């Protein structure tokens with residue numbers, strides 16, 4: 001039996017030794033809940049965990065699911081970004097991180113095909129304005145005229161093309177597969193993934209209360225909401241119509257048997273940029289020749305919207321193929337994806353704190369170009385969340401408030 005004296009002695013000693021142990025361990029890791037396992041949320045969660053945070057990632061339907069904007073088969077990665085140096089730098093950092101993933105992991109997601117820009121208007125400034133940034137960042141590219149392009153890629157008709165650029169580092173990414181792999185990596189290094197939906201976000205004035213579809217609530221020190229096209233529903237006041245979903249379709253056409261002219265390495269990812277912005281991805285892990293029009297479609301409901309492809313689009317894209325890739329005029333349709341862009345008013349991302357809940361961060365507004373940036377955006381946001389940092393004004397919500 002322990003005497004009263006021994007008990008008192010131990011009760012004095014124990015807390016002191018616990019305090020020493022706690023000092024040795026350092027401060028407890030912050031607990032972060034990330035809602036949304038698409039390109040933005042998945043990578044943010046992974047960077048947070050790698051930096052030592054206790055991370056729970058949740059998603060209503062799964063990483064890279066068929067409703068998510070990140071849920072397509074492939075996405076383009078490019079570094080030509082008009083006059084916006086910030087995006088060129090972000091894309092360059094993303095390229096480094098995608099390469100790092102491919103080097104270290106068992107699955108590879110980046111296909112370096114190059115990106116061929118066919119400018120069809122006299123004004124080629126969108127590409128030209130990026131070139132000084134590419135040079136600074138040592139991103140290789142070539143410039144040529146249409147005749148040189150036609151000689152190098154005889155499978156393309158360069159009619160009406162005014163100028164050609166080839167960026168060497170660009171290519172495509174295996175989009176939905178990478179989301180799934182990022183979530184699995186998070187779990188492998190000690191994070192948690194849960195398939196559950198956030199149904200309510202309330203603030204008691206002190207701490208956010210996050211309700212879940214299983215009737216429980218989510219508790220953490222900080223929260224990151226990366227819910228893509230659903231952000232406006234979760235935060236009707238702060239985001240609301242500032243993220244608008246538009247219906248976007250891609251079609252996979254079938255190339256002739258044994259013909260390697262329409263896959264990498266003989267064909268890079270390509271873009272026709274002029275009055276319209278039409279782009280394509282060769283190969284797509286053998287799914288076919290992907291073609292899409294970047295023009296914004298009608299409003300679309302990401303949860304219940306009808307994802308049956310529209311025959312009008314097939315007609316329009318076939319007319320395009322006849323003009324630009326004549327050998328594919330009769331190409332059969334092998335498949336299609338109906339997805340949505342989650343557009344911000346100015347096409348720039350939104351990365352900011354919730355104005356009334358400082359522990360809640362919001363990331364979204366990918367606006368048709370967010371996927372490639374996932375690793376770099378996640379790295380940036382993870383740092384801000386951990387360090388309680390200030391949002392970059394370029395991505396901050398205040399830019400909309402200032403404009404009214």
Ligand SMILES: Cc1cc2nc3c(=O)[nH]c(=O)nc-3n(C[C@H](O)[C@H](O)[C@H](O)COP(=O)(O)OP(=O)(O)OC[C@H]3O[C@@H](n4cnc5c(N)ncnc54)[C@H](O)[C@@H]3O)c2cc1C
Nearest residue numbers: 036038039040060069070076198228339366369370371372
């Ligand atoms: C057809 C098409 C082509 C594109 N092409 C390119 C391209 O070539 N290059 C490029 O860089 N980008 C491209 N984009 C854009 C890019 O795909 C998106 O900007 C990016 O994937 C957005 O990622 P996200 O993580 O913000 O959103 P999402 O991928 O939509 O992820 C949001 C996640 O949140 C989850 N979620 C939502 N609500 C809740 C809730 N209440 N509770 C729990 N989970 C929830 C969803 O299930 C989803 O998984 C394209 C987009 C489309 C549609």
